Amino acid sequence: MKNCVSAFLLFFITLALSAQNPPAIPPALEGSWKGSLNTGSIELPLVVHIKKGKDGEMNALLDSPLQSAFGIDAGSVSTVGDSFLIIVKSIQGTLRFHFDSINDELQGTWLQASNRLPITLQRLPEGEQGMPDRPQEPDTPLPYLVKEVSFRNETAGISLSGTLTLPDSTGHFPAVVLVSGSGPQDRDESIFGHRPFYVLSDFLTRNGIAVLRYDDRGTGKSEGFYPPATTADLAEDARAAHAFLQQHPNVLKYCTGIVGHSEGGLIAPMLAGKDSTVDFIILIAAPSIRMDSLLILQSGLLSEKAGMSPELIALNRRLLQRVFSVLREAEDKGEDITFMRKAVDSVINELSRAEKDSLHLDDRSILRQIQFFISPWMRYVLTLDPEEVYSGLNVPTLAIYGEKDLQVPAAINAPALEKYLRQSPLTDYRVLVFPGLNHLMQNAGSGLPAEYASIEETMAPAVMELISKWILLHCKK
Secondary structure (H helix, E strand, O other): HHHHOOOOOOOOOOOOOOOOOOOOOOOOHHHEEEEEOOOEEEEEEEEEEEOOOOOOOOOEEEEHHOOOEEEEEEEEOOOOOOOOEEEEEEHOOEEEEEEEEEOOEEEEEEOOOOOOEEEEEEEEEOOOOOOOOOOOOOOOOOOOEEEEEEEEOOOOOEEEEEEEEEOOOOOOOOEEEEOOOOOOOOOOEEEEEEOOOHHHHHHHHHHOOOEEOOOOOOOOOOOOOOOOOHHHHHHHHHHHHHHHOOOOEEEEEEEEEEEOOOOHHHHHHHOOOOOOOOOOOEEEEOOOOHOOOOOHHHHHHHHHHHHHHHHHHHHHHHHHHHHHHHHHHHHHHHOOOOHHHHHHHHHHOOOOOHHHOOOOOOOOHHHHHHHHHHOOHOOOOOOOOHHHHHHOOOEEEEEEEEOOOOOOOOOHHHHHHHHHHHOOOOOOOEEEOOOOOOOOOOOOOOOOOOOOOOOOOOOOOHHHHHHHHHHHHOOOO
């Protein structure tokens, strides 16, 4: 679940800093500098571009390549004491650093609310922008048709935008809709400098399969507002995408399906169980155990791999179990959102100050956690029973897991899914676990999300080949 991995959030801080006789800003600061912030869950590269303006001041721009954020205006470089300061108000962060002229690097600290993250930035060669290498992304021009499209979800009253790729303009082709994981995703499912859906759609289209990928509601060019959306709401968006695909003149009406990643892998069977026009589904790292159990399991595995002590892992597990128990009980009783907020707040505040500190729970992060726990998405998935979703399936199903996936662990989810499919009317299904692959289907080391960015591979070719061959096999007349 892509977005069960926390994205790196930058919060505004106000610094009341002044200096007597500030040092001059050396001309040698001009240039591009790259470093990485270790946020605990990922290594987040930052690139700072410093250039002298017409007014003689040194101005700065900031790139966060893994978040696809480039050219963020950071204003002018200022001085404080014997160091330099860059305040990036638009993304709510501040960089304070010294210039080491001997080693030609910037040594400093990134400030984020109560967090202080050390960072060393080294000068990039002229012309290099610090972009991660992604060799699987195709070169243009592309050898197939690429169309910008939009379609309506009439139930929600919104239009969604996406990209339709067709092998050519005259044929009739099998077709799939790509449905992303949790959190607001763009049509490429961009994550940490990778664009998995772009790479997958390119591979499938080159092999004779039409592909529709779209921006989630409230993301990119799609209308709507994402935060109130539940998995059921997102399933309606996917239903609208599939209906649009079915109506396209170059699409084989008898062979259209859904390819879902992570939460999208749960949405696909939700649709297939209710919509007879869905001919097949392909599930990539699909959750098949209850979401509260999955989040607790995921948190424990990620924490263990990241080196957290068994005591802290146990403390966090107890906290999550208690929170989920309180939420389920409140939901069963029909309690309102105000009651739920107070109930979760009470559970968290049962922790001692030392326990909160050990879990990095300050007042601001506690508020964020409460908002997450009482969100419509969380309250819905806590009531969702995957067994009910999968047991009624009656369309060909391919399910793929990565052996090193720490977000939807294959060792638990693959057997559970296989059990449900055996209980269903379905006879045409496969559940495969690929050795060495992580949640993004990359060949990985530890499987930690911190590796995602540093791995050049966006998606293992063997996975894409299997998906392509399986679709074409099931679309033979």
